C-alpha cells in the first residue's frame with residue numbers, strides 16, 4: 001500500500017468517488033464504492049461478470065445517476081446529471097456496448113454531438129481528422145463513408161475508441177476496450193493508454209484480460225458483487241487477484257482447479273507472472 | 275503522412291484509399307456498378323419511386339391519353355404542393371423514428387382557423403396565417419411534452435390529437451360548416467392560378483445543376499488539398515448536366531400549358547431547405563442519430579428531448595402550412611378539410627419516397643417524389659371517373675406495398691451490413 005500512497009502524492013487527484021451506491025429496483029449493483037484516479041495514472045477495474053464495473057463506468061459517464069455518494073472531479077464536487085455534463089467536464093467514455101449509430105457513417109459517429117461548423121458541416125476536415133485518429137490506432141477500416149453497420153466488431157471498437165480521443169479529455173473511461181481487438185490493435189490501444197497517461201490524463205480501464213491489465217495498470221481495483229474488494233499493485237500475484245475477484249470462499253475452487261491441472265501433467269500456474 | 279499524400283498524386287497514396295480490399299468505383303461504369311451494388315444490398319434510395327412512377331404513368335397514359343398532357347400535369351403540381359408540404363413534416367418525424375397520425379386534423383384545423391380569423395373576423399390574412407402556423411407548432415410542442423415527459427407513445431398521443439383537433443375544427447366552423455375564401459384574394463390566386471413566368475422557371479430549373487456543380491467542384495478541390503480522394507470531375511459534370519437537362523425539359527413541357535405553379539415552387543423550396551438542414555447541419559445529423567440509436571445519441575451528449583421537440587414541432591407546423599395551402603387551393607375552409615385520405619396520403623408519400631418507418635433513414639426529397647406518385651394515382655383515377663371508394667382502396671394498397679418494400683429493404687440492409 002506504500003506505493004499507492006506514493007502515487008497518490010504524485011499526481012493531482014482527477015477523480016474521487018466516495019460511498020457511491022446504485023440500486024436498480026431491488027438489485028444493489030454498487031454499494032459504497034470508493035475510488036481515486038490521479039493525473040497520469042491508469043487504474044484497472046476488474047471483477048467477475050456482473051460485479052458492477054460497467055455500472056460504475058456509466059455513472060461516471062453520466063448515463064446512470066448514483067443512488068447515493070459523492071463525486072469530485074479535479075477538486076470540485078460535481079453531479080453528472082447527463083452524458084453531456086460528463087463530456088463537458090472532459091470525461092470521455094468507450095462503453096462496453098459501444099453505443100454507435102449504425103445508420104451513420106464512421107465520420108458521423110466519431111464526431112457525433114461535436115460536429116465541426118454546425119450550420120454548414122465541414123465534412124472534409126471531419127473526414128481528415130477521423131483518418132488521423134484511426135491511423136493512430138492502426139485501425140483497419142476500409143472506408144469511413146460506409147455506415148457503421150458494415151463494420152466488424154473490432155472495427156467498431158476502434159471507432160468507439162477514436163471517438164473518445166476526439167476532444168482531448170481529462171479522464172478516459174474504457175470499458176473492455178480490447179475485448180474484440182486483434183493482436184496489433186490491442187497493442188496499439190495499450191500503447192495509446194500509456195501515451196494518454198504520459199500526457200497526464202487519468203485512465204480507468206475495465207478488462208477481464210489480466211495480461212493487458214498488468215501491462216498498463218498502475219493500480220488494480222477489484223470489485224466484487226458491487227463492493228470494493230481490494231486494491232493491488234500490478235505485480236500482485238495471480239492468486240491474490242483471482243481470490244479477490246472470485247471471493248475468498250471460492251478460493252478452494254480455484255486451488256483445486258490448479259491441482260487438477262498439475263495432475264494432468266502440466267505445471268501448475270505459478271503465482272506472480274511478470 | 276499528409277505530406278506524403280500530397281507529394282504522391284497516386285490514388286493508392288490517398289488517405290482514404292489505403293485499404294486495398296475496397297473496390298473503388300472508377301469512371302462512369304464504376305459509378306453505375308457501385309450504384310447497382312448499393313441497390314441490391316437494400317439501400318434502395320429513390321429507386322422504388324422512380325420505377326413505381328414509370329409503371330403508374332404508363333398504365334394511366336394508356337388508359338387515358340389526357341393523363342400526361344401538360345394541362346393535367348400542371349394541375350397535378352398544384353395538388354401535390356398541399357399534401358406534399360404535410361409529407362415534408364412527416365419526413366421530419368419519421369426520421370427520428372416516431373409518427374404523427376394527426377397531420378390531417380391539424381391541417382384541417384389550420385385551414386378553418388385561417389377561414390374564421392380572416393374571413394369571419396376580418397383579421398389581416400398574414401396574421402391569420404401566422405396564427406394557424408403557431409397553432410400547429412404548439413400542437414407539436416404538446417406532443418413532444420407528452421412524449422418526453424410522460425413517455426407517451428407518439429402514435430397514441432397523435433391518435434388522441436387526431437380526434438380532439440378534428441373536434442376543434444368542427445366546433446370552430448360551427449353551424450355554417452364551411453367558409454368560402456374570397457376568390458380575388460392573393461392567397462386564393464396563389465393556390466389556384468399563379469404560375470411562374472417562363473424565363474423565371476427556366477432560370478430556376480438551371481439552378482440545381484449549377485449549385486451542384488459549384489459545390490461539388492469546391493469540395494473536390496478541398497478534398498484533393500487535404501489528401502482525400504476527390505469525386506472525379508467528369509462524373510460531377512455529367513450528373514450536373516443530366517439534372518439540368520431533365521429539369522429544363524420538364525419546365526419546357528409544362529410551359530406548353532400554364533407553366534410551373536408558384537405554390538409548387540414554394541413546396542420545392544421548402545424541400546430544398548429541409549434537405550440542407552437534414553444533411554448539412556449538426557441538427558440534421560442529430561435527427562438521424564436519434565432515429566438510428568436513441569441511447570447512443572444520448573450518450574454522445576445530444577439533447578435528445580430537444581431533437582424530439584423540433585421534430586414534432588416541425589411536423590405539426592408543416593401540417594398547418596399544408597392546411598393553409600389546401601384552403602387556398604380549394605378557396606374554402608370546410609369541415610371536410612384534412613379528413614379522409616389526407617393523413618394517409620401524407621404518410622404514404624414520405625414512405626413511398628424512401629423515408630423509413632423505422633427511423634434513422636430518410637430525406638426531404640422523399641416527400642417530393644412520394645407525393646408525385648400518390649397524386650398521380652389520384653389524378654389518374656379521377657380522370658377515369660372512378661369513385662373515391664376505389665381511390666381509397668388503391669392508395670391503401672400502394673401504402674402497403676411501400677411499407678413492404680421498406681421492411682424488405684431493411685432486412686436486406688441488415689444482412690448486407692448497411693443498417
Ligand SMILES: Nc1ncnc2c1ncn2[C@@H]1O[C@H](COP(=O)(O)OP(=O)(O)OP(=O)(O)O)[C@@H](O)[C@H]1O
Pocket residue numbers: 024027028029047048049050051052053054055056096
Ligand atoms: N439497467 C439495469 N437495470 C437493472 N439492473 C442492471 C442494469 N444494469 C446493470 N444491472 C445489474 O447490475 C449488476 C452489475 O452489472 P454490470 O453491467 O455493471 O456488470 P459488469 O461488472 O460490467 O459485468 P461484465 O463483466 O459482464 O461486463 C448486474 O447484476 C446487473 O444485472
Ligand SMILES: [Mg+2]
Pocket residue numbers: 053054055096175
Ligand atoms: Mg461490463
